[in-house]
Amino acid sequence: MSIYEKARAASITLASALRTQKDAALLAMASALESSAAAIIEANAADVEVARKSGTPESTVDRLLLTQARIGGMAQGLRDIAGLPDPVGEVVRGGTLANGLQVRQIRVPFGVVGIIYEARPNVTADAAGLTLKSGNAVLLRGSGSAARSNAAIVAALRSALAATGLPADAVQLVDSSTRDSVKELMRARGQVDVLIPRGGASLIRTVVEESSVPVIETGVGNCHIYVDESADLDMALRILLNAKVQRPSVCNAAESLLVHAAVADEFLPAAMKALADNGVTVNTNEEDFGTEFLSLEISLKIVDSLDDAIAHIRRYGSGHSEAIITSSVRAAARFTDAIDAAAVLVNASTRFVDGGELGFGAEIGISTQKLHARGPMGLPELTSTKYVITGDGHIRA
C-alpha cells in the first residue's frame, strides 16, 4: 500500500475512535517522546552537525536544535492537547423540520491532512497531536535537514500509537530526501483532503500556486500598529514596544508603525528613543512597507488621516493582525470595519492573536486566508461537517 492508502485506512479507524482512546494515545505519545529522548537527541545532533557544517545561519540551527527541555515541551504539548475537548461529533446545528425530518450538522474529521514544514522538529509532534485529536491521519513532510530528528520522533509516536491500539499509520513521515515528494503531495487530490504549509512566504506561495489539494494558507504577518490622533500616547508606546520587541521572530509581531500626523511631533521622539533603546532599527523606505522582518526592525510611515492609515494597510498588509490605538469610538469602529484581516485589535498588542492567548488551546497555525478558517486554527478548524438527516419514510413532494 502507498502512504496515501495507509493514511486513508488509518483515517477510517480514527474517525470513529473514542475520545478516551485518542487521549490515551496522546499521553502514551508524550511518554514515548520522553523515554526516547536520548535517541531523539542523538539523531538531532547528527542533523545539527550537518547544518552547521553547511554554513546554516545560527538562528536556523537554533530552531532545529532539540534539548531535553525542548523534548519535555513537546511532550507537555501533547498532554495539553489530550486535555482539550474533542471536536469530533459536536452538533454544530440541528433541529426538526416542519415535516418531521430530523437534521443535524455534525463535526467530522477531514480524513487525511498533509503538513509541509521547515526544519522545526517540534512541529512534527505538535502536528501529529493536533491531527490525531481531531480524528485525522497525517502525512508529515518535514525538511530534509531535520530528517533524522523527525524520523526518531515519528518512530516514538508510532510505537505509542500501536501500543494503545490505534493505527500507527495515523502518523506517517513522508520522504524528505527529494522535492518530488512535495510535488506528489500537492497533486494527491482525493487522497489528501487538505494541505497545510507551515513556514516562510516562499514555501507557502509555492504550495498555494501548485497544489490541486485544497490548501490552508498560514502565517505571513506584516502586522501594523496605527497610532491615531486621539491615541493615549503612553498606551501607544507600551503596545508598540510589546508588539515589536516581546518576540520579534513570530508572525503576530508588529512589522510596521503608522502614526497620525497630528501626534507625530509629540509621539515620535519618545517612540524612536524607546525603539532604539530596545535595539530596534526604524525604516522609512517604501520598499520596506511590505516586509515581514521577523527581527528587530520596523517600518514607519506618518499618515494624514485614519483613512490614509486604512488605505496603507489595505495596500501593504498581509491580512494577519492589525491594531489601532485610539480613544475615539468612531475611529475604532471605522478601523475594525474597514480593515480586512484575520484579526483587528483596538488598544491591544497584536501579540494576543494566538490560539493559546485567545483560549482556544494549541494551534496548527494562523490562517491568513478567508476560506474555511481565518485566524488561529485549533482543533475545530481541523474538521469538516456532515449532515445527518433522519426520517421515517419521508419523500419529497
Added chain:
Amino acid sequence: MSIYEKARAASITLASALRTQKDAALLAMASALESSAAAIIEANAADVEVARKSGTPESTVDRLLLTQARIGGMAQGLRDIAGLPDPVGEVVRGGTLANGLQVRQIRVPFGVVGIIYEARPNVTADAAGLTLKSGNAVLLRGSGSAARSNAAIVAALRSALAATGLPADAVQLVDSSTRDSVKELMRARGQVDVLIPRGGASLIRTVVEESSVPVIETGVGNCHIYVDESADLDMALRILLNAKVQRPSVCNAAESLLVHAAVADEFLPAAMKALADNGVTVNTNEEDFGTEFLSLEISLKIVDSLDDAIAHIRRYGSGHSEAIITSSVRAAARFTDAIDAAAVLVNASTRFVDGGELGFGAEIGISTQKLHARGPMGLPELTSTKYVITGDGHIRA
C-alpha cells in the same frame, strides 16, 4: 480600472452596506428583471437560435431558454433572498478573556467571488442576488452560448443597483467570448477571494486542477439508496422512486441502488417493475457504478452485508448524499458514522438535500468538498470571519 479592481472597490462599499440598502437593491433588481423582460427574452431568443442551429441537444436548449414565467421565477428568487437574514455582522462567538480582553469573531464578506457556470441564465440572477446579500462583489463568467441573455440580465441588475445607490460594479459580467477569461479568473489570486464553478464534472475538475484562487467544489452527485436487510420494503420502494424519478436531472437524485442479498428476492421484482413503469433503465455493469446519469437510469448492485454497501459507496460515491433504508438502530448508526459524504440520510429521500428543503433558503450550490462548506451553501457559507479584539492598553506578558 480592470474588472478585478472595480470588483474590489465595489466590495469595500458592499462590506459596510446596511441590510436595508442591500434588500432595497434586491427588490429593485427583481423589478428591473420584470420590466426588462421583453429585452431579456429577445436577447435570449438570439442565443437559443444559435444553439439550435449548431445542433445543441434540446435538453441543453431548454436550460438556456427564458420565458416570461422563468424571468418571473428569477425575480421571485431575488425577493426571497431579500427576506433571508443578513449573515454579515453575525457574532459567531465571543466573550471576555480572563485578562479583560473582549474577543468577538464576526462574519464578514469574502470580498470578490467568481462564479464560472454553464448556459443557464437563471444562475446569473441567483448568483448576483446571493453574493450581493452576503456583501460580496461578483464576477460572473457564464457560457458564451448564453452571452446575449446574460448581458441583458446583468444590464437590468446593474441599472437597479445604481438606482439604489449601491455600486453597479458589485455585479460584473466577464467576457465569455474566449477561454482566456476563465484562465485569468483562475490565476487572479489576491484579486478574487473564492471561485465557485457550477456545472458538469469536467468544468469543475478543470477549475479545481488549475486554479490558484481557492475553489469551492459543488455539485457532482452519485447518490446511493441502500436497502438494508431490515428495511421496510414498502418504504424502501417509495423512497427509491422519489429519489430517482421525482427530478432525475439534479445532483441530489439517486443514481445507484444497493440491495442487501437477504431481501433481494423479495424487493427486486417489485422494484424493477416500478422502475420500469416509471421509465427507468437499470444497469448492472461495474463501469456504471461511478456514473452520474442525471436521467432515468440507475445502477444496481446486490451486496452481501452493510459493510459491503459501505465499501461500495466509499469506492464509487461522490461525497454528495447517501441514504440507508433500515429499521435497525445499529445499522443506521454504523452507516451514518462510516459514510463520508456531505449528507447521510436514514429512511428519507436524497432529494431533501437542498438548501430550500432544509430551511436554509436559497443556495449557490451544494458543496461536495470538506473545506469551508459541505452540503448546501447558503448565505452564511458565502462569508468568512474576522476576530475583533478590544483592550484597554493590553500587552502580552
